[in-house]
Amino acid sequence: MVAHTPPVALTIAGSDSGGGAGIQADLRTFSFHRVHGTSALTCVTAQNTQGVTRVDALEPAAVVAQIEAVVNDIGIQSLKTGMLLNQPIIEAVADALTQVANTRCVIDPVMVSRTGAQLIDDGAIETLRQRLIPLATVLTPNRYEAEILSGQSIHTLDDMETAAQAIHGLGAQAVVVKGGGFEGPLRGIDLWYDGTNVTKLVTTCVETNDTHGTGCTLSAAIAANLALGQSPLDATRRAKDYVTHALHHSLRIGQGQGPVGHFYPILE
Numbered sequence: 244m245v246a247h248t249p250p251v252a253l254t255i256a257g258s259d260s261g262g263g264a265g266i267q268a269d270l271r272t273f274s275f276h277r278v279h280g281t282s283a284l285t286c287v288t289a290q291n292t293q294g295v296t297r298v299d300a301l302e303p304a305a306v307v308a309q310i311e312a313v314v315n316d317i318g319i320q321s322l323k324t325g326m327l328l329n330q331p332i333i334e335a336v337a338d339a340l341t342q343v344a345n346t347r348c349v350i351d352p353v354m355v356s357r358t359g360a361q362l363i364d365d366g367a368i369e370t371l372r373q374r375l376i377p378l379a380t381v382l383t384p385n386r387y388e389a390e391i392l393s394g395q396s397i398h399t400l401d402d403m404e405t406a407a408q409a410i411h412g413l414g415a416q417a418v419v420v421k422g423g424g425f426e427g428p429l430r431g432i433d434l435w436y437d438g439t440n441v442t443k444l445v446t447t448c449v450e451t452n453d454t455h456g457t458g459c460t461l462s463a464a465i466a467a468n469l470a471l472g473q474s475p476l477d478a479t480r481r482a483k484d485y486v487t488h489a490l491h492h493s494l495r496i497g498q499g500q501g502p503v504g505h506f507y508p509i510l511e
């Protein structure tokens with residue numbers, strides 16, 4: 244027998260019953276990267292490829308207990324946060340994260356899904372902004388989240404850049420404004436800003452409607468790559484490549500937007 248000690252990443256996120264986004268996407272992404280995936284569930288969504296029909300939150304203390312159980316025994320090299328849903332959960336997670344030293348944090352400020360479902364309570368956005376965003380090694384807003392966080396509308400690449408700069412001012416070490424919510428060529432472009440460098444991460448747009456969970460997959464892949472020791476920019480570049488491959492092999496299941504193909508090499 245050969246002992247194997249893989250890097251460990253933690254996802255703090257919601258469950259997607261349809262298996263395309265949330266914890267389910269994150270754990271598949273960690274496994275693909277040969278990183279051991281651990282999880283702290285924040286809420287359970289009744290969800291499929293067409294949308295969300297119900298959300299049940301966990302108690303904040305239950306979320307914190309999961310984080311502590313993982314951190315105090317197994318230890319983690321990186322984490323990501325996804326759907327945190329409400330203000331008490333965000334505050335509890337922020338308090339817990341300030342106790343976890345030397346962990347690189349990917350904060351995906353999940354607010355609105357591509358199908359238009361609201362995934363955070365109205366009053367919680369301010370708490371996310373003040374408590375969680377300053378803890379981010381990499382922050383990954385989509386178009387709509389970037390508009391809310393920057394207070395400006397985003398239509399062009401220049402808008403993406405000014406929004407990323409404004410959001411960087413909230414305290415994140417690096418910001419990636421994701422382009423999936425645009426029409427046309429911008430759909431394949433993400434804009435990175437770390438306080439010094441503006442970098443365009445470019446792929447050609449993949450012509451598919453089956454894009455459910457791309458955002459969760461990107462942030463989980465960044466966290467996996469950080470756990471493997473890569474720099475934040477390299478981790479993000481590789482994560483974008485991974486999402487693009489997975490989009491090229493997305494799954495045609497359900498009546499709405501199917502999920503990406505996380506294990507694309509064995510889908511061929």
Ligand SMILES: Nc1ncnc2c1ncn2[C@@H]1O[C@H](COP(=O)(O)OP(=O)(O)OP(=O)(O)O)[C@@H](O)[C@H]1O
Pocket residue numbers: 264355356357384385386421422423424430431432433446447448449450451454455456457458459460461483486487490
């Ligand atoms: N059709 C596409 N072609 C190429 N890249 C895409 C496409 N759609 C999304 N992406 C990429 O997927 C990643 C996630 O971005 P997106 O804007 O879709 O996030 P999101 O809205 O948070 O996703 P979701 O809510 O569906 O999980 C980004 O790197 C983005 O560029």
Ligand SMILES: Cc1ncc(CO)c(N)n1
Pocket residue numbers: 256257258259264265266288290325326353355356357362456458459
């Ligand atoms: C549980 C969950 N987290 C995140 C998203 C964002 O896509 C979603 N649709 N569902």
